[in-house]
Amino acid sequence: MYFPQTHTLHDIAEWLGNEYAGKGDLILNGINEIHRVEKGQITFADHPKYYQKALYSAATVVLVNAKLDCPQGKGLIFSQDPFRDFNRLTARFNTFSPGTNTVSPTAEIGHGTVIQPNAFIGDNVVIGKNCLIHSNVSIYHNCIIGNNVIIHANTVIGSDAFYYKRRPEGYDKLLSGGRVIIQDFVEIGSNCSIDRGVTSDTIIGEGTKLDNLIQIGHDTIIGKDCLFASQVGVAGCVNIEDNVILWGQVGVQKDLTIGAGSVVLGQSGIAKSMEGGKVYFGSPASDSREKMRELAYIKRLPELIKILTEKL
C-alpha cells in the first residue's frame, strides 16, 4: 500500500507517538506486510519468531515491539503494539468512504466499456477499454481493471483480506489497504470473490480465465494464461506462475508457489509448494501417477488381507 505522497521516518514515528532508531530523514513511500514488503516501505513484526525475517527483509523500516539493534541504513519504530500501529497507518492512508452512487464519480472508465445495471463501482476504481462488467458486480474502491476484461454477474472484486490476530478479548482484524489488479484480457466468471491485498496487491495476470464461484485470497499473485475451473479456492499470499490449470474445486493453502505449467486435477488440495510442469492429484496432492498407483493398490487390499489371513 502506497502513501499518496512520501513521508519521513521522523514524521511517521511522531504521528504514531513512538520512538525510533535510524535516520529520521529516511524516505518512506508505503507500508506492506512481511511477505510482500519492498524497499522504501514499513513492515511490522510483533513476535520474536518474525524479528529476523523482518530485519533482513527489503523493508526500510520495521514497526517492532522490542528494542532490537537497528540494521545499517534502515529504521525501527518501537511500538507496544505493532499490529495496532500498522492498522493506524492503514486507516490513515486508506481512502474508503461510504458510497452514495452505484458508479462512483471518482471512478475512471475507459472507452467502449459497458457497465451493466446494478453493478457497483467504488471510489477511485480504474477500468480500462472495451470491458464488460455484468449486473450486480461489486468492485471496491481503488481496484484496477485492465483492457478487454469481462467480469460476470455478482462477482466481487476487492473485499477485505481474511486476516485476524488472536487477542484475549477476541479476533482483531488487520485492515486491508491493498488493491486488486486485474490485467488485460482476463475473464472472471459469476459469483467469484477476489480479496484485496492487506497492504500489497492481489494480481490476476494477463489472459487468465476464471470460471464461477472462485475464491482468490489477499495478496495472491496469479500469472498469465492460467485456467481455473469453478469452485477453486486459493488462500492468501500464494504465487501461481504462468499457464497453470486448476480443475474444479481444487483448494490451495496460503504462502506457497505453484510452478509454471502445472495441472492440478479436480478436488485436489495443494498443501505445499509444487514444482512446475507436472500433473498433481489428491488431498493432500502429490504427483498424479503416483496417486493413481496408490488408489490401485488400495483396491487390492482385500485380496492382500485374504492372502495374509490364509498364509500366516
Place this chain on the structure above:
Amino acid sequence: MYFPQTHTLHDIAEWLGNEYAGKGDLILNGINEIHRVEKGQITFADHPKYYQKALYSAATVVLVNAKLDCPQGKGLIFSQDPFRDFNRLTARFNTFSPGTNTVSPTAEIGHGTVIQPNAFIGDNVVIGKNCLIHSNVSIYHNCIIGNNVIIHANTVIGSDAFYYKRRPEGYDKLLSGGRVIIQDFVEIGSNCSIDRGVTSDTIIGEGTKLDNLIQIGHDTIIGKDCLFASQVGVAGCVNIEDNVILWGQVGVQKDLTIGAGSVVLGQSGIAKSMEGGKVYFGSPASDSREKMRELAYIKRLPELIKILTEKL
C-alpha cells in the same frame, strides 16, 4: 418462529379445522421443528418413527397424523397432513411480502451503520450500530444483525432452508418462518449464503469471522470466536461450539455437534459429532494424526505388496 401474540390450543386447532386432545386453553407462543422446539410451541410429526421423539420433546403441542395418547399437560392436534398444516401456520404468521424499496421503510438501522449502494434490506430487519453492509448484499425480512458487524459484498442473509418432503407428485417445500441472527463483532466475507431457520433461528455467535463463499444451513448455531475459511459448507441443524476453526472447503453434515476448540483441516468432511479440543482431517474426518498415519501407510503399500509377492 414466534407468533406476534400468543394463541390458545383451541384457537389454533379451530383455525386449522382439526380436532385436538388436551386442554383448549394451553397458551402457545410459536411453532418449531423437532430439533429446536421449546416449551410453549407446536411441532409436527408425520411418520411413526418421529412420534415418540415429538411426544417427549419440549413441545407443548404436537401436530400429528395418528390418534396417539396425549401426554399429561400437553396437547395434540390431529391432522391428516401435519407437514401441510405446519406450513399453513408458518404462512399465516410469516411476514414476507414483496418489496418495492431497496431498504425497507420498516427496517431499523443503528447509528453509525453504513449501507453501501445496491444492498437490499428487507422488511423488519434490525441492524445495530457501527455496522458496514457492503454493496449488493441481500438481507431478507426479519433478520437481526448486532453491533459492529461487517458484511461483505453480495452476501445473502436469510434465504430459505433447503428442506423438502418427498410426495408422489414431487418435492413439497417446508416453508421457512425462522430468522438469521448475527451477533456483535461478526465479520462475514463476500458471496456467502446464510439460510434462515425453518422455524427457529440460524445464529452466528459473537466475534465469529467467516471468509468468502461460505454456506451456513438453516437452524445452525455457531458459537463465539469461530474462524471459517473460504468455501466451507455447513448443513442445517448443526451446533458448532465456541472457538472452532474450519479450514477451507470443509463440509459439515446436518444434525451434529462440533465441540469447542476443534480445528478441522482443509477439505475435510465432518459426518458425525466430534468432541472438542482436537484436530481433525479427512473425508470422512477422523483424528488428524491417525489420518496422517493412514496416509503414510498407504504410501508403503507398494513395498508391502512386493514383500508379499516375494515371500509368500
Place this chain on the structure above:
Amino acid sequence: MYFPQTHTLHDIAEWLGNEYAGKGDLILNGINEIHRVEKGQITFADHPKYYQKALYSAATVVLVNAKLDCPQGKGLIFSQDPFRDFNRLTARFNTFSPGTNTVSPTAEIGHGTVIQPNAFIGDNVVIGKNCLIHSNVSIYHNCIIGNNVIIHANTVIGSDAFYYKRRPEGYDKLLSGGRVIIQDFVEIGSNCSIDRGVTSDTIIGEGTKLDNLIQIGHDTIIGKDCLFASQVGVAGCVNIEDNVILWGQVGVQKDLTIGAGSVVLGQSGIAKSMEGGKVYFGSPASDSREKMRELAYIKRLPELIKILTEKL
C-alpha cells in the same frame, strides 16, 4: 442456438466468405456444438480427431478446416478457422446488447410473479406465472423461466460458458449463444451460477431443487425432481437423469451421464458416467459400499504391517 429465421447453406457460406460443398438450398435453422447438434444445424470441427464425429453427427452442415468429402444430403463449409467462423455466426445472431434498465422492457413476466428489488432481468427473458425472483438476482438475456419457480438472492442465470481454445497468443473464447431454461416448480438457492449453453441450452428439469452456491456448467441437462445440496459443482455438457441426489460439495466432470435415481454422497467426485439406482462415494467415486470397505481396510493397515514385520 436458433437463428431468428432460417437461412440457406449458400447464404451462410457467402456471408462468411467461404466456399462450400453440398446443395446451396439446404435450409438451416441454427448452430450447435458437437455434443448437442441437431438436424438443420451447423456445427464445427477444427481438428482431425473430431472430423468423423462431426460428419456422422445429426448436423446438416459442418464448418471444417479440411477438404473432406461431403456426405450425402449434407453440406460442408470450408474455413481456415472454423472456431473463429463459428464465433462470427454466434455474434451475428446473438442478441446481447448493453442494458440500461434493471428489468428490460423486452422481458415478459407472468401474472403473479414477484421480482424483488435490485434483481436484473435482461433482454427477451421470459418468466412464467407465480415465480419469486429475489433481490440482486441476475438473469441474462434470452433465458426462459417456467411457472412457480423460486430463485433466491444473488443467483446468476445465464453467465457465459467456460470454454476456450488455446491459441499461440492466448486463450480464445467460444462465444455463448445458448440459453438457460428453468422448468416449472424448480427452486434455486442463493449465490448459484447457472451458465448458458454455448450454442444449445442448459436445462434444469421440472421440480428439481438446488441449494446455495451451486455451479451448473454450459449445455448441462438436469432431469426432473433432482436434489443438489449446497456447493455442488457440475461441469459442462453433463446429463443428469431424473431423481438424482447429489450431496454437498460433490463435483461432476464434463461430458458424462449420471443415471436416474443415483445418490452421490458428500464431497465425492464423479469422473465417468455412472449407472442409475446406485449410491456412490469417494474422489474419484465408486460404489459406496465398496468405498466404505476400502476405508475399513485402510484402517487395518497398521495391524497388517505389524504382522508382516513380525512374521516375515
